[in-house]
Amino acid sequence: MPSGKDKLAEFNSKLDAQVKSDLQKKIADAKKRSLPSFEDYSFFKLVADVEAIAKKLKLNPEAFKITQPPAKLKGTEGVDLAFNVGSVAREAGKDPEEVAKELADEITNLDVVSTVDVIPLKGGAFVNIKLNHTSYSVGVLDEIKKLSDDFGSFNEGDGKVVILDYSAPNIAKDMTAGHLRSTIIGYSLYKIYEAGGYVSFGINHLGDTGTTFGKVIYQYNKEMSERGDEFKNELEADPSGTLMRIYRKFGEESIKDPKAMDEARELSLKLEQGDDELIDLWFKIREWSMECFYKVYDKIHVPFDGMMGESFYEDKMEGEVQEGLKKNVFKKNEEGAVVFPGQPLSDPSTGKENPNVMKTRVNKNDKAEDMVWKDEIIVKPSGGTLYLTRDIATIKYRSTDLGAERLLYIIGKEQKPHMMMLYNIADQLGICKLGKAQHIAFGHLNMEGKKMKTREGKVILLNDILDETVEAAEELIKKRKADTGEKSDLTAEEKLIANKVGIGTVIYNDLRQDREKDIEFNPDAAKSLDSGGCPYIQYTYCRLGSILKKAENYSDKFEVPDDISQVEKKILVVLSAFPNTVSEAMKSNSPHKIANMLDSLTQLVNTFYQSQDVNKAPEPLKSFRVALVKACQQVIRNASDLLHFEMPERM
Ligand code: ARG
Numbered sequence: 001m002p003s004g005k006d007k008l009a010e011f012n013s014k015l016d017a018q019v020k021s022d023l024q025k026k027i028a029d030a031k032k033r034s035l036p037s038f039e040d041y042s043f044f045k046l047v048a049d050v051e052a053i054a055k056k057l058k059l060n061p062e063a064f065k066i067t068q069p070p071a072k073l074k075g076t077e078g079v080d081l082a083f084n085v086g087s088v089a090r091e092a093g094k095d096p097e098e099v100a101k102e103l104a105d106e107i108t109n110l111d112v113v114s115t116v117d118v119i120p121l122k123g124g125a126f127v128n129i130k131l132n133h134t135s136y137s138v139g140v141l142d143e144i145k146k147l148s149d150d151f152g153s154f155n156e157g158d159g160k161v162v163i164l165d166y167s168a169p170n171i172a173k174d175m176t177a178g179h180l181r182s183t184i185i186g187y188s189l190y191k192i193y194e195a196g197g198y199v200s201f202g203i204n205h206l207g208d209t210g211t212t213f214g215k216v217i218y219q220y221n222k223e224m225s226e227r228g229d230e231f232k233n234e235l236e237a238d239p240s241g242t243l244m245r246i247y248r249k250f251g252e253e254s255i256k257d258p259k260a261m262d263e264a265r266e267l268s269l270k271l272e273q274g275d276d277e278l279i280d281l282w283f284k285i286r287e288w289s290m291e292c293f294y295k296v297y298d299k300i301h302v303p304f305d306g307m308m309g310e311s312f313y314e315d316k317m318e319g320e321v322q323e324g325l326k327k328n329v330f331k332k333n334e335e336g337a338v339v340f341p342g343q344p345l346s347d348p349s350t351g352k353e354n355p356n357v358m359k360t361r362v363n364k365n366d367k368a369e370d371m372v373w374k375d376e377i378i379v380k381p382s383g384g385t386l387y388l389t390r391d392i393a394t395i396k397y398r399s400t401d402l403g404a405e406r407l408l409y410i411i412g413k414e415q416k417p418h419m420m421m422l423y424n425i426a427d428q429l430g431i432c433k434l435g436k437a438q439h440i441a442f443g444h445l446n447m448e449g450k451k452m453k454t455r456e457g458k459v460i461l462l463n464d465i466l467d468e469t470v471e472a473a474e475e476l477i478k479k480r481k482a483d484t485g486e487k488s489d490l491t492a493e494e495k496l497i498a499n500k501v502g503i504g505t506v507i508y509n510d511l512r513q514d515r516e517k518d519i520e521f522n523p524d525a526a527k528s529l530d531s532g533g534c535p536y537i538q539y540t541y542c543r544l545g546s547i548l549k550k551a552e553n554y555s556d557k558f559e560v561p562d563d564i565s566q567v568e569k570k571i572l573v574v575l576s577a578f579p580n581t582v583s584e585a586m587k588s589n590s591p592h593k594i595a596n597m598l599d600s601l602t603q604l605v606n607t608f609y610q611s612q613d614v615n616k617a618p619e620p621l622k623s624f625r626v627a628l629v630k631a632c633q634q635v636i637r638n639a640s641d642l643l644h645f646e647m648p649e650r651m
Contacts, residue, residue, distance in 0.1 A: 096120070
């Protein structure tokens with residue numbers, strides 16, 4: 001019988017080999033993939049042409065951005081694209097109106113441009129572009145058709161590896177709303193980076209070490225001896241639920257019996273030392289918890305490439321600690337602890353120094369200037385390690401052993417000080433240059449009305465929230481059926497549809513909002529079509545599908561008439577700019593930019609099919625509109641795929 005420590009080591013070395021070979025396979029697969037490049041897109045071609053004109057005129061093209069005109073701006077009727085020359089002019093020391101005119105004179109000559117107007121305004125001037133839709137839009141519709149599922153992707157990442165750390169719940173505890181947000185945002189970024197030509201690799205940094213285990217094992221032993229078979233049966237029937245229950249139970253017991261905590265701590269220590277029996281139990285508990293987490297992951301369809309919890313790094317910390325002492329990054333203090341001395345840290349997100357992260361108040365009411373430096377403990381005098389110690393070993397593994405080009409940590413904003421310390425330490429140790437790792441922070445998730453915390457004194461599990469939202473979606477479908485006089489019982493197919501609507505609502509509600517903000521969630525959002533949001537997008541998608549089903553006698557070869565409606569022009573510009581939207585979302589790690597595009601696209605599409613007939617339109621309008629509808633469907637599908645929610649074919 002191998003000892004507990006050997007068993008763990010064997011488990012981890014297998015995991016290590018598995019992850020490395022999976023990653024190599026993904027890298028090899030990515031090499032075979034041929035993604036479009038920026039030059040394949042009409043939108044980027046136009047941008048490049050305008051930039052070339054700017055350069056020729058000795059202006060800095062980076063000082064402006066071509067976008068759809070801001071809705072509130074006056075004089076933008078019929079304008080497809082616009083940009084403000086305020087800062088370019090300032091940089092060049094020229095008059096904005098003059099600069100705008102110089103640019104406009106040349107831009108007018110581009111094939112895809114119809115007219116260009118200059119609108120002076122305070123401190124700047126707008127260059128307003130009206131496109132020649134006959135040439136621009138034919139290209140766009142062609143691109144979408146040709147690239148289909150790859151429309152919006154580009155080979156910028158060149159197969160480099162991005163490791164994303166998302167979800168990371170703690171074993172034997174409930175998965176919190178924070179872990180759900182991390183999972184949802186993390187997996188969307190995973191897909192966005194993949195679309196951007198990177199190899200995404202998702203790791204679940206499970207919290208599977210520490211005192212939680214001592215507590216759970218203490219309670220486990222207690223109930224085993226007090227309730228015996230009854231407890232065994234409970235465990236068998238619902239292992240993960242029982243685990244959560246006994247962890248909470250320990251909380252109550254330890255208040256009554258202070259000795260419980262000491263015993264739990266001792267158990268944790270024994271576990272860390274590799275006690276054979278405890279390690280076996282640890283393996284089981286880990287399995288049971290994962291079963292519970294997978295209930296959530298399966299519902300929201302989120303996979304991971306590596307399930308490597310904190311325990312994976314148990315034997316990888318010592319080396320980094322010694323390195324740190326040798327390089328004087330760490331010091332030993334009088335009590336015998338290894339510490340990272342208090343110092344100003346640089347904030348990788350701004351590149352600026354943040355002087356206060358490692359400072360603390362001696363007395364609660366001390367003013368900012370009275371704060372003193374605080375050392376951060378890396379190894380306790382007892383030899384015990386911490387969350388940060390494991391993260392140091394983790395960043396080393398990802399950055400050097402797995403050879404990642406970039407590391408993204410999708411973690412709540414409350415961990416900002418921790419992340420900043422980690423990145424500064426890793427930089428000083430020479431294992432991960434500052435800026436290579438990034439904290440993708442997000443705010444809290446609150447449930448409208450019923451706060452996440454309690455209902456009838458019980459914790460609302462995430463699972464319940466997902467189920468409730470699906471139930472709300474079922475009601476939506478029942479209501480729609482009743483409205484048309486159908487029997488309201490749902491068929492199996494309609495239940496699947498409700499599932500897509502419900503789960504999509506949870507995911508989309510998160511991703512449509514700026515991730516750094518605290519967000520509200522209302523499970524009833526799945527009940528209505530008119531609130532915008534996920535059901536509205538899915539409904540719009542289905543409407544497009546039924547238009548296409550009825551379409552006949554149209555041709556795939558057509559011209560875009562130059563008198564198409566304003567809303568059609570707007571749709572075409574949004575569609576054409578989709579690759580740019582993806583690029584912007586990737587640059588700022590903000591899936592909400594894609595969600596916002598989806599919101600405005602579906603609104604435009606609704607206006608379109610309510611005001612323009614597709615199948616009864618005369619040629620060449622009809623063939624053009626059929627192509628437009630197909631293109632809208634494709635882009636809605638591609639965008640929702642990046643936000644990992646599904647489109648039903650019927651609603
Ligand atoms: N388990 C941690 C928590 O629940 C999150 C871990 C995030 N990842 C990391 N590498 N620190 O707070």
